[in-house]
Amino acid sequence: MxxxxxxxxxxxxxxxxxxxxxxxxxxxxxxxxxxxxFTGSDLNSSNDTLWFTLLFKREEILYCDEDEFDFLxxxxxxxxxxxxxxxxxxTISRLEALAVADRPQHxxxxxxxxxxxxxxxxxxxxxxxxxxWKEPNTHIVIERxxxxxxxxxxxHVVRHGIDMAYSQNQNQLHLWGKHVLGxxxxxxxxxxxxxWCSIHRRMQCLTAKNPTQSLWLxxxxxxRNPKPELRKLLEFLGYSRDLADEIEIDIKVPPxxxxxxxxxxxxxxxxxxxxxxxxxxx
Numbered sequence: 001m002x003x004x005x006x007x008x009x010x011x012x013x014x015x016x017x018x019x020x021x022x023x024x025x026x027x028x029x030x031x032x033x034x035x036x037x038f039t040g041s042d043l044n045s046s047n048d049t050l051w052f053t054l055l056f057k058r059e060e061i062l063y064c065d066e067d068e069f070d071f072l073x074x075x076x077x078x079x080x081x082x083x084x085x086x087x088x089x090x091t092i093s094r095l096e097a098l099a100v101a102d103r104p105q106h107x108x109x110x111x112x113x114x115x116x117x118x119x120x121x122x123x124x125x126x127x128x129x130x131x132x133w134k135e136p137n138t139h140i141v142i143e144r145x146x147x148x149x150x151x152x153x154x155x156h157v158v159r160h161g162i163d164m165a166y167s168q169n170q171n172q173l174h175l176w177g178k179h180v181l182g183x184x185x186x187x188x189x190x191x192x193x194x195x196w197c198s199i200h201r202r203m204q205c206l207t208a209k210n211p212t213q214s215l216w217l218x219x220x221x222x223x224r225n226p227k228p229e230l231r232k233l234l235e236f237l238g239y240s241r242d243l244a245d246e247i248e249i250d251i252k253v254p255p256x257x258x259x260x261x262x263x264x265x266x267x268x269x270x271x272x273x274x275x276x277x278x279x280x281x282x
Contacts, residue, residue, distance in 0.1 A: 012130050012238045013151035014080070018138030020196055022169035023159040024219030027249065029134035031230070034247055035239065038131045040080055042117040049133035051079050051121070054095075054114035057137045058103055062179060069141075073148045079118050080133060082126040092119055105171055139203060140176060146213060153237060156203050159219040161274040162258035162281070165193040165266070190265050197270045200277070220279070223251050258282075 015037055019025050029047035033039060040049040055072040064072075071094065095118060099111035132153075138145070142154055170187050173195045178184045180198050185191050207214040215236040222229040230244035263271055263281060275281055 013153055014077075014130070014149065015132030015153050015155065015237060016138050016142075016145070017132070017134040017155045017157065018136050018142070019157035019159070019219075020164055020199055021136045021172050022164060022167040023136070023157045024222070024254070025134055025136050025157045027219070027222070027251075028155060028157050028217065028233070031233065031247060031249060032132060032134070034249075035234075035243065036129060038080065038082075038129045039133050041121060042114060048135050049080075050114050051076055051118045052133050052135040052138065053106070054098055054111055054118065056141055057106075057135070057175070058098075059175065059179070061141060069144055070148065073145065075118065075122070076133070077149070079121040080131040082128055082131070091122075095119060104175060137172065137175075139199065142206070142214075146210070150213075152213065154214045155217050155233065155236070156207065156214060157217050157219050158200065158203075158277075159254065160256075160258055160279045161193055161196045161200070161270070161277075162261050162263075162266070162279070163255065164196050165189040166257040166261065167192075189261075190267065193266050193270050193274075197273045201273065220254065223254055226251060 015032060017025050017028050017032065026046045029039060033047070039047070040051055042050045044050060055076055061069075061072075075091075075095065095115045096112075099108055099115050102108050103111070138154065139156060146152060146154075166189055170192055173187055173192055177187075177191065177195055180195055181191070203214070203216070207216045215233065217229065217233060226249060227244050230247060230249075231241040234243050235241050258279070258281065271281065
């Protein structure tokens, strides 16, 4: 069921959803869409906003200057918010420059399709609505985004760290691991958990410092007992908690890979951190 929030959506701040890949962000994106939040017209099967992928999912984003980051943010916002205007040649050229070469996880031809989609969106006006995006890698640049979008509400989806260490989705570890952990390394459960812990120690601090801008959403808790977590999400986004009764979500019980884990293969401090967040080890 699609909940009716059209009367207030246009006045509410934008929303972003992120997390370590495979943590359940797809489900949360579906919830946002069900309450009328526009997350772009170029999405993949995981509900990722592929304009964000084009603009920000690349190692160079860690070192780009403030003017470049301003431009990228402006392009994302313009594509999503529906305020179309003429797309200047210089703008198109800057976007096309993002798709001249393959990236580790995206071919140049795929990136060119995203450029075409975004430039089309930049030239087409649509009805104003609340907007946002879902792309797991958002957390990598969330602080820089907040400086440009201070009203942005960021939902960080969290899933049991040891389960994530055994996930087949290790794309973020491939791309950001050496930057987050300070060195290259093989893709192993131990290194995956070290990455997960580093990301979530940082996000724990950011959420504590920015409680009105950042929500820590426990995917495992959402699957066990959806309504309380839905109410928490809705309240954070500025909606009535009662709206949770109108939202139907397809919950699939996540695998409990931690039950078969050999805890000795992980760093003790990482196991302690997982346990400190309330996740069972057995």
